[in-house]
Amino acid sequence: VTAHFQFSTELKVRFSETDAQGVAHHAAYLDWLEVARVEYLARIEGGYQGLRDKGIEATTLEAHVRYRAPVRFDDSLVVRARCGDVRGARFRFDYVIERNGEPVADGWTTHACVDARTLRPTRMPAWLKQELARADSASAPSSAESAS
């Protein structure tokens, strides 16, 4: 399943992210997906901050998380992320969160490029579109992978 993800980042569950059930609170996962997204975009020239410096923000349109197994304080997690489905001003990220090689959550988010001041939709810069498309095709499964 995770063969399609070429990018991943690691993090540890912070104590401040746990709740009274003794597990990570479900809202913390959105922060972790964002951490992965930011690091993913950092591979692109300028990164997320570079976008912001050019007056472009990526705003979140939709977020979806499926919680498959609880994670606990100090657990080491791997967040895999993949950008794709770049259309017009919009793009989508898919994620899998793993612990010890086992998926504990997955999800996706959709985003739009907006003007940093007005927060209104703006055309995605051609260079970003190209970069995301390149990253997308790079992480697309080869026929060998999809056979496995």
Add this chain to the structure above:
Amino acid sequence: VTAHFQFSTELKVRFSETDAQGVAHHAAYLDWLEVARVEYLARIEGGYQGLRDKGIEATTLEAHVRYRAPVRFDDSLVVRARCGDVRGARFRFDYVIERNGEPVADGWTTHACVDARTLRPTRMPAWLKQELARADSASAPSSAESAS
């Protein structure tokens, strides 16, 4: 659209919930949905804490949020919530978040009853099932409402 929601609660966007885009961070919405869920369940005998006292937790299986318009510091929001689709150990909440009568976000979450100690799925107590079903039918649209 919101005719189906009989329950609602109000809150204000906290400064700590904003981010560097000058709007509420998208993860804060999950906290707000939870606030609404907790207050919704508080109408049921014992409420959420009552469930916890009986050794039952409601764990989150899935969360979905659609962000339709940014909200800002100090905005007054109304969170409408409705519980339904109670099956076995599982149940679902639907939400709409409004500002000045206009929807700014909507979403849904699914949950399962779990044993508070083991966090393993447990049968939903009959009384809770009944209460949620009653609340569900109570908030179902009448033909008069659906005509409006």
Add this chain to the structure above:
Amino acid sequence: VTAHFQFSTELKVRFSETDAQGVAHHAAYLDWLEVARVEYLARIEGGYQGLRDKGIEATTLEAHVRYRAPVRFDDSLVVRARCGDVRGARFRFDYVIERNGEPVADGWTTHACVDARTLRPTRMPAWLKQELARADSASAPSSAESAS
């Protein structure tokens, strides 16, 4: 002790604010102090948002919290706040957090007025200084109060 506090606001401990010790996480208290501060300033013409609209931000210089008793999910809290010690661009807030009339925490924060764009210290507007001084003297203990 709380005779000196004329302003107070109420809130409930959110589930998202708890941690794996089963109590509210210690960082959540800073959010609550901020909620009280914002509502305190809302009594002043324009409030905190009014300050921001004029290009002035209140930045936090120091924060101190003393945790006296743990608070739990769904606990109803009263946060008492008082502004004082207005000097130049700086001012200080003192707080007590109570549950059922018993103090569970206290603390203080110091702040400076800064230019909203540069975040550099800026002179506190005369009207704000006056308002804060007035609020300060209004909440100062009378001899009768201090005798009790």
Add this chain to the structure above:
Amino acid sequence: VTAHFQFSTELKVRFSETDAQGVAHHAAYLDWLEVARVEYLARIEGGYQGLRDKGIEATTLEAHVRYRAPVRFDDSLVVRARCGDVRGARFRFDYVIERNGEPVADGWTTHACVDARTLRPTRMPAWLKQELARADSASAPSSAESAS
């Protein structure tokens, strides 16, 4: 100044930790101090989780932060931490947060060992006291260090 700190950890400011002033929210610093504290204790046999497994929690009694310069999204921070002043059930941590070698904040927290179930004060285990004292003396400045 930082010669006394032998322990440090690194982190990046997350976007979710920023606020509408465009800087990291002041409550996020408490999370960062906790991250440093947890990693500091991880050097001790069993670490923080080991303490929890033995039914001991470290609860926070007091927290103090001095904010010296704003930090922004994606800033790389070094959090230096030192444990000391171990008395009875209590101990204290001191911290400095740096960016590019310059201090941007400092602070301290005090803690007590409590029984994990009752959250009541409990005697600090001798082995922990010894370990903390050892870590403390190890991080004390030698005459050579204090001369630099």
